[in-house]
Amino acid sequence: xxxxxxxxxxxxxxxxxxxxxxxxxNVGNDPQEDARQSHLVGKAAPAFDLPNLAGGRITLAxxxxxxxxxxxxxxxxxxxxxxxxSLQRFYAAHKDDPDxxxxxxxxxxxxxxxxxxxxKNGIEWKVALDPGSVAALDxxxxxxPETYAISPSGVVAAAKYGPMxxxxxxxxxxxxxxxx
Amino acid sequence: MxxxxxxxxxxxxxxxxxxxxxxxxxxxxxxxxxxxDLETEFKCPECQGLSVADSQAPTSRAIRADIxxxxxxGQSDAxxxxxxxxxxxxxxxxxxxxxxxxxxxWILPIVVLALGATGIVFALRRNRDQPHxxxxxxxxxxxxxxxxxx
Numbered sequence: 001x002x003x004x005x006x007x008x009x010x011x012x013x014x015x016x017x018x019x020x021x022x023x024x025x026n027v028g029n030d031p032q033e034d035a036r037q038s039h040l041v042g043k044a045a046p047a048f049d050l051p052n053l054a055g056g057r058i059t060l061a062x063x064x065x066x067x068x069x070x071x072x073x074x075x076x077x078x079x080x081x082x083x084x085x086s087l088q089r090f091y092a093a094h095k096d097d098p099d100x101x102x103x104x105x106x107x108x109x110x111x112x113x114x115x116x117x118x119x120k121n122g123i124e125w126k127v128a129l130d131p132g133s134v135a136a137l138d139x140x141x142x143x144x145p146e147t148y149a150i151s152p153s154g155v156v157a158a159a160k161y162g163p164m165x166x167x168x169x170x171x172x173x174x175x176x177x178x179x180x
Numbered sequence: 181m182x183x184x185x186x187x188x189x190x191x192x193x194x195x196x197x198x199x200x201x202x203x204x205x206x207x208x209x210x211x212x213x214x215x216x217d218l219e220t221e222f223k224c225p226e227c228q229g230l231s232v233a234d235s236q237a238p239t240s241r242a243i244r245a246d247i248x249x250x251x252x253x254g255q256s257d258a259x260x261x262x263x264x265x266x267x268x269x270x271x272x273x274x275x276x277x278x279x280x281x282x283x284x285x286w287i288l289p290i291v292v293l294a295l296g297a298t299g300i301v302f303a304l305r306r307n308r309d310q311p312h313x314x315x316x317x318x319x320x321x322x323x324x325x326x327x328x329x330x
Contacts, residue, residue: 039269107238140267142239
């Protein structure tokens with residue numbers, strides 16, 4: 001080894017170059033962005049089997065063959081209340097579509113409060129209760145409201161954390177209908 | 181011989197001891213201990229910078245219950261970790277994974293440390309190999325003469 005210092009400098013330079021290339025390749029990956037997007041899009045929707053307000057059950061199988069909008073919410077969440085008029089308008093526009101269904105899944109709430117909220121606001125779509133947040137975790141929710149579009153074949157076509165506008169809900173339904 | 185190989189043997193010992201400490205199996209853990217270890221690895225999805233273990237957010241409470249349920253159902257730590265990564269992405273982990281690009285975060289410091297240690301060894305060897313010059317009587321006389329003139 002004639003020039004050990006040169007070789008060591010070369011090795012350090014090599015490491016710095018490799019590190020630089022890796023950083024450059026990953027510079028577009030925003031960890032915050034990763035935390036904001038659902039990793040279920042394009043995958044099969046998680047199975048769920050939850051009680052509804054009427055004492056029956058609602059399962060993923062119930063929405064098979066339809067384009068479904070699944071909305072996680074609860075009665076005490078302010079953004080959920082702000083979102084509710086958009087959901088009402090959207091549901092009124094599509095409730096008679098034979099290929100459409102909508103489910104509200106309630107997480108972290110009391111059944112009595114949910115019933116009161118549903119009655120007060122005249123919510124007509126199906127409402128399921130998720131007391132242990134099992135379905136919420138399977139969907140990878142980070143809070144509420146969160147909305148998922150599920151295709152007739154059971155694939156998650158779109159997802160959003162936060163309140164939805166009527167226009168966004170229309171786009172979600174279109175995505176569900178277009179996803180195989 | 182010892183002077184020549186001593187630094188390398190010392191460096192090797194440090195690496196072996198560090199690997200032994202990191203990789204030594206810790207034995208069977210209780211459900212609660214395993215659950216707590218996993219809870220400290222996961223980030224609370226609805227808060228900033230808190231682990232699931234430290235957060236009282238509803239989602240963190242649900243995750244803690246889910247982890248215990250999965251352990252009792254016989255899932256391994258790796259399976260539980262992967263289930264959460266599949267659903268939430270790698271952002272659910274508080275520390276980077278030791279695979280893929282994230283592996284660099286763990287490897288680079290070791291590489292840089294090894295390069296630094298190698299550099300020090302080479303520098304010491306070069307210093308040792310350099311001839312140690314001693315002043316001759318003629319040199320000392322020359323210095324004394326110069327000092328006397330000053």
